[in-house]
Amino acid sequence: MPQWVKFALEMGPLLVFFVANSRFGIVTGTAVFMVATAVALAASWLLARKIPVLPLVSGVFVLVFGGLTVWLQDDLFIKLKPTIVNTLFGLILLGGLATGRNFLKMALDTAFQVTEEGWRILAVRWGLFFLALAVINEVVWRSVATDVWVNFKVFGIMPLTVVFSLTQIPVLLKHQIQPEENGQEESIGDGRA
Structure with a gap:
């Protein structure tokens, strides 16, 4: 997978988080961040048939801590x-x-x-x-x-x-x-x- 694609898959969810937070607030921004992270991990798997360790671990934490943020509204x-x-x-x-x-x-x-x-x-x-x-x-x-x-x-x-x-x-x-x-x-x- 080309480096620019890896970079886009890592930065894409962050940019989506930034935009969603600025328009809808941190809780909705976090929910959108979680979806974008899941999409980026899935795209990484589809393109390379593997997910690098660091993005995978970070993605799991986004889903867990993001889920707590959305669920508890905190x-x-x-x-x-x-x-x-x-x-x-x-x-x-x-x-x-x-x-x-x-x-x-x-x-x-x-x-x-x-x-x-x-x-x-x-x-x-x-x-x-x-x-x-x-x-x-x-x-x-x-x-x-x-x-x-x-x-x-x-x-x-x-x-x-x-x-x-x-x-x-x-x-x-x-x-x-x-x-x-x-x-x-x-x-x-x-x-x-």
């Missing part, structure tokens, strides 16, 4: 969702490293060929980044109006994530593995084989 639940999801991702990545498992490598190993040290660095950085996003979400939703929080969720978190991703390119390049002509692998940039 926006607290949808506001807590980014905090809980990002905390979960951060703890899984850092906890995995503490127990000898690199879940980032498991999720992305087919996309990037990186040394073990590179995977460790990336997992630590992403784990800390997810925890920072959780803290930022808590600060924002507790200190601003709901519409401002929705704007931050849609137009703040994604750009922060893109910028953070771009800052990780030097690690990917430094620890990239290239196959040698004789079939062995060599790490580029760190002088080790």
Whole structure:
């Protein structure tokens, strides 16, 4: 599946949430967000015959916390969702490293060929980044109006994530593995084989 389609499937529900919230309020916006998320997950399955782990986990949380928001008519639940999801991702990545498992490598190993040290660095950085996003979400939703929080969720978190991703390119390049002509692998940039 092309990258732009993946991006559209991830951003589409957020943009729908933004528009629905601005026209009908947070509870209706959340209900529409839930439907758009389910449609995006179904489209991902139809197009690729698989659903990536992060969008799937996030989608389940949207449906659970969105369902609570709609059912109880309380926006607290949808506001807590980014905090809980990002905390979960951060703890899984850092906890995995503490127990000898690199879940980032498991999720992305087919996309990037990186040394073990590179995977460790990336997992630590992403784990800390997810925890920072959780803290930022808590600060924002507790200190601003709901519409401002929705704007931050849609137009703040994604750009922060893109910028953070771009800052990780030097690690990917430094620890990239290239196959040698004789079939062995060599790490580029760190002088080790």
